[in-house]
Amino acid sequence: MAPQNNHLPIASEPRSSTDTIVPAEPAARELSWEQAVSKLRQSRAQLRELRNKGTVRVQRLIGRATTLLPPTPFGALCGIFDTLPLNVENVLLGYAQGIYALEINGTVRWHCPPERFVLYLGELRISAAMRRELKLANYTMTFDRAPREVLEQCAKQGTWLSERLLEIYMELFELGAMHTIEAWQGGTLVGGSFGVSVGTVWTSESMFHSAPHAGKVLFVTAAQHLRERGFELMDGHQYTDHFARFGARDVPITEYRAALARGLAAPARFYPDRARPPRGQSTDAPLNVAPGSTSPGNPSASRSTTTGKQRQKGPHGGSDPGVS
Numbered sequence: 001m002a003p004q005n006n007h008l009p010i011a012s013e014p015r016s017s018t019d020t021i022v023p024a025e026p027a028a029r030e031l032s033w034e035q036a037v038s039k040l041r042q043s044r045a046q047l048r049e050l051r052n053k054g055t056v057r058v059q060r061l062i063g064r065a066t067t068l069l070p071p072t073p074f075g076a077l078c079g080i081f082d083t084l085p086l087n088v089e090n091v092l093l094g095y096a097q098g099i100y101a102l103e104i105n106g107t108v109r110w111h112c113p114p115e116r117f118v119l120y121l122g123e124l125r126i127s128a129a130m131r132r133e134l135k136l137a138n139y140t141m142t143f144d145r146a147p148r149e150v151l152e153q154c155a156k157q158g159t160w161l162s163e164r165l166l167e168i169y170m171e172l173f174e175l176g177a178m179h180t181i182e183a184w185q186g187g188t189l190v191g192g193s194f195g196v197s198v199g200t201v202w203t204s205e206s207m208f209h210s211a212p213h214a215g216k217v218l219f220v221t222a223a224q225h226l227r228e229r230g231f232e233l234m235d236g237h238q239y240t241d242h243f244a245r246f247g248a249r250d251v252p253i254t255e256y257r258a259a260l261a262r263g264l265a266a267p268a269r270f271y272p273d274r275a276r277p278p279r280g281q282s283t284d285a286p287l288n289v290a291p292g293s294t295s296p297g298n299p300s301a302s303r304s305t306t307t308g309k310q311r312q313k314g315p316h317g318g319s320d321p322g323v324s
Contacts, residue, residue, distance in 0.1 A: 081110040088171040103162040116256040121227040125247035140184040150180040150192030154206040199263020200232040230268035
């Protein structure tokens, strides 16, 4: 017979109707809407800071690498300018950095050679034989009388001066940065050159002539005028016999950029009062190859002239027949 369980079950105490059930606290307190937005903004700011730091770090690494590559630490700027729109603002910015644009076969490339072929105007050299030739020059010289005609004649030589670059130089003319020098004979334009004034630096861009010795007359007229107006040097970009005969020489790009900086701090003026004469109005530019010498004549022989830009072809340079 199984033993009997003498223990009676203990009844649970009845729960009072006043007792309440307290829920357990959540592990994490819910964020308010304002706090969530604030956290989101903080996270975005941190991501933006990381992105900017990463971009700057990459830029600096690339910059350090390019300074170790020949021929010039400023060459990387050319690659940067290749990605910028071709407009008058960027062209001026390039000139101020010692960089210039060429268009070859429809492609614009920017160039910054390790050396620049320049003529310091205080070193202008005119030989006795050249003085005799220039004394016989029978040309009327003007400034800014026919800018578009000069540009179009230079462009006809099949050089780097494309239609869109021509229009940019015309914009620079309207801004007062580009100027032309013209040679006239009997009312006919027989020679012309143009350049850009950057501080006290004159960048000689292109030249043409169809009459004897007009190229020499154009160069000397420009050099004498620029020297009188307080310019420091004429930039021929690369070596040419035409520039060399007047005393031009190669200088390091660092020296050239130092001249740019000096000129930008205290720029010269192409005209005394900054006022360009009305277009089409003759602005006589006397040629003084000797004291009191402006006698006319008519030389019998001519030589073609080629600027540094006209000789350069493409990113790696090269030869080009140029213009006369």
